[in-house]
Amino acid sequence: MPSNRAIRTRKDLLDAAGRLVRKGTTPSLEEIAAEALVSRATAYRYFPSAEAVLAEAAVEIGVPDPKTLFAGIGDDPAARVERVDTTMHDLSLAHEAELRLMLVQGLLRKPDSAVPARQNRRTPLIDAALEPARRQFKPAALANLRRALAFFIGTEAMIVAKDVLAIDDAEARKVKRWAIRALVEAAKSRS
Amino acid sequence: MPSNRAIRTRKDLLDAAGRLVRKGTTPSLEEIAAEALVSRATAYRYFPSAEAVLAEAAVEIGVPDPKTLFAGIGDDPAARVERVDTTMHDLSLAHEAELRLMLVQGLLRKPDSAVPARQNRRTPLIDAALEPARRQFKPAALANLRRALAFFIGTEAMIVAKDVLAIDDAEARKVKRWAIRALVEAAKSRS
DNA sequence: ATTGAAATGAGACGAATGTCTCATTACCTC
DNA sequence: GAGGTAATGAGACATTCGTCTCATTTCAAT
Numbered sequence: 001m002p003s004n005r006a007i008r009t010r011k012d013l014l015d016a017a018g019r020l021v022r023k024g025t026t027p028s029l030e031e032i033a034a035e036a037l038v039s040r041a042t043a044y045r046y047f048p049s050a051e052a053v054l055a056e057a058a059v060e061i062g063v064p065d066p067k068t069l070f071a072g073i074g075d076d077p078a079a080r081v082e083r084v085d086t087t088m089h090d091l092s093l094a095h096e097a098e099l100r101l102m103l104v105q106g107l108l109r110k111p112d113s114a115v116p117a118r119q120n121r122r123t124p125l126i127d128a129a130l131e132p133a134r135r136q137f138k139p140a141a142l143a144n145l146r147r148a149l150a151f152f153i154g155t156e157a158m159i160v161a162k163d164v165l166a167i168d169d170a171e172a173r174k175v176k177r178w179a180i181r182a183l184v185e186a187a188k189s190r191s
Numbered sequence: 192m193p194s195n196r197a198i199r200t201r202k203d204l205l206d207a208a209g210r211l212v213r214k215g216t217t218p219s220l221e222e223i224a225a226e227a228l229v230s231r232a233t234a235y236r237y238f239p240s241a242e243a244v245l246a247e248a249a250v251e252i253g254v255p256d257p258k259t260l261f262a263g264i265g266d267d268p269a270a271r272v273e274r275v276d277t278t279m280h281d282l283s284l285a286h287e288a289e290l291r292l293m294l295v296q297g298l299l300r301k302p303d304s305a306v307p308a309r310q311n312r313r314t315p316l317i318d319a320a321l322e323p324a325r326r327q328f329k330p331a332a333l334a335n336l337r338r339a340l341a342f343f344i345g346t347e348a349m350i351v352a353k354d355v356l357a358i359d360d361a362e363a364r365k366v367k368r369w370a371i372r373a374l375v376e377a378a379k380s381r382s
Numbered sequence: 383a384t385t386g387a388a389a390t391g392a393g394a395c396g397a398a399t400g401t402c403t404c405a406t407t408a409c410c411t412c
Numbered sequence: 413g414a415g416g417t418a419a420t421g422a423g424a425c426a427t428t429c430g431t432c433t434c435a436t437t438t439c440a441a442t
Contacts, residue, residue, distance in 0.1 A: 005409070005419065026299065028398075039421045044400065100298045106354050107291045107298075108217060118354045141369075148343075148370040150356055156347045163297050163309045165341055178332075179339035179374060186373030196389065196439075219429080230391045235430070 010046050012036040014060065017053040021097045029053065051105055058102035061095045063088075063121045066128035077136070078184040080129035085153050085176055088122060092158040093169065099155045122154045141187035148183050152176050201237050203227040205251065208244040212288045220244065242296055249293035252286045254279075254312045257319035268327070269375040271320035276344050276367055279313060283349040284360065290346045313345045332378035339374050343367050 016036035020027040027035070029050040033043035047053045069087060070080055092099060106118045126149050130142065137145065151157065153176075161172035207227035211218040218226070220241040224234035238244045260278060261271055283290060297309045317340050321333065328336065342348065344367075352363035 003409075003418065009419080029400085030398080040400095041402090041422080042420055045419085049400085104295050104298050107295050107350065120355050120357075123356070144366050144369040147356055147358065147362075147366045148373075151342050151348055151351050151370070152339075154351070154355070156351050156355070157342055159298065160342050160345070160347050164311050164345070164347070165314070165338055166311075167338065171338075175335050175338045178335040179342070182339075182377030183370060183373050186377065194388065194439080200389080221429080231430095232392080232432090233390055236389085240430085 009036075009038060009042065012038065013043060013046055013053060014057050017050075017057045018060075018098065021054060021057070021101060024097060026050075026101070051101075054098070054101045055105045058095070058098040059119070061091060061098065063091065063125070066125060069125065070128065075132035077130050077133040078181050080132075081126065081149060081153075081180050081184060082177055084122075084125045084129050085180060086173070088125075088153050089158070089173060089176070092155055096158070099158075103155055103159070122150055126150060126153065136189065137187045138189045141189075145183055145187040149180065152179055200227075200229060200233065203229065204234060204237055204244060205248050208241075208248045209251075209289065212245065212248070212292060215288060217241075217292065242292075245289070245292045246296050249286070249289045250310070252282060252289065254282065254316070257316060260316065261319065266323035268321050268324040269372050271323075272317065272340060272344075272371050272375060273368055275313070275316045275320050276371060277364070279316075279344050280349070280364060280367070283346055287349070290349075294346055294350070313341055317341060317344065327380065328378045329380045332380075336374055336378040340371065343370055 013032055013036045017027065017032045020031060020035055025031070027050060029043050029047065030040050032050060032053055033040045036043070047056075064087060069083065073080060073083060123146070126146050130137070130146060134142065157176065158172075161167055161175075165172075167175070204223055204227045208218065208223045211222060211226055216222070218241060220234050220238065221231050223241060223244055224231045227234070238247075255278060260274065264271060264274060314337070317337050321328070321337060325333065348367065349363075352358055352366075356363075358366070
């Protein structure tokens, strides 16, 4: 079992990595060690590479659980999905640098790698958003809808908006709201 | 002006980089030089880094021009957008490795970098697809539609499907077709 | 064939990366 | 407080990356 000191050292490294990334750099493990006030050798004892630190630091970004996320909102699926999108959008903005680096990790992983694939934090939230209105949708359409929404919600959507479309934040939110409404409506059974 | 020999060397390096990337590696400039049968020094004379070679190699991936892409297809906007998506999807599959590396380049570029941002190949195609039916749409909705479609068409969409949703190719195409239909319909003025 | 310039190859060099060893420090138990 | 173990720091070492120099090769024009 790791000692208190070891736990603290590990945390210091993760915190230091977060600080450096937020500052806009892509730090080496040596720089992370210096920021954390530990020696280079110690840093290499805890993490094999700077990428490993960054990847783990990004995981720390908290996604709210469905319970609190949907508190005080009705059953309207579009409104609930929009709340998911707003939350994820805010998170993407607040941690853009870390998330970009995490995305890079996923993009470069070997196709046959034994390491676990990207974790998927958005699908559970999307499903929770649609759950109360499940009966309003045609089953086949619901299967399409929950996947289609994943293209608009999350880090990749931020990348498309900023790097490809080069639109500002308000515009991106507007486009996504419009699309979410359109997709949710399209999935509803004609009533 | 560059001599024929220089042009050939440059091309050899780009070809070599493409071969190595397709083999699944993330080659260093030294490895690219070896594959191209030139010395390391020569490789550094033509490109400042392996990333630069890879980025330029990715640009070579040909996107068809609208003229030929829409040959023999009617004015129906959904059908035309679907053809854009099918084409881009095929391209993404055929050049997945190169495109992943190109995406990494874009993700890591400095926010205030002087280098040109990501080139956007999909928007002109989307606009060309919607052009003949422009009158069918409400102007405000058209502005949203052309941007919303960009989230489904292109490399990032492939990443979401494979890495995040972990769905197979046929399923991805199905979801995207459904979403494209839904979005195009939603943008039409009630008639 | 000869000449001259462009392109190349071989290798030295400094910086950064990752691994390893060994002495020293900090912490826990008694 | 003393002793033992875990954690750390300092630095040596091999490797890779990017830059540079200089001798050699290739090519085109005569």
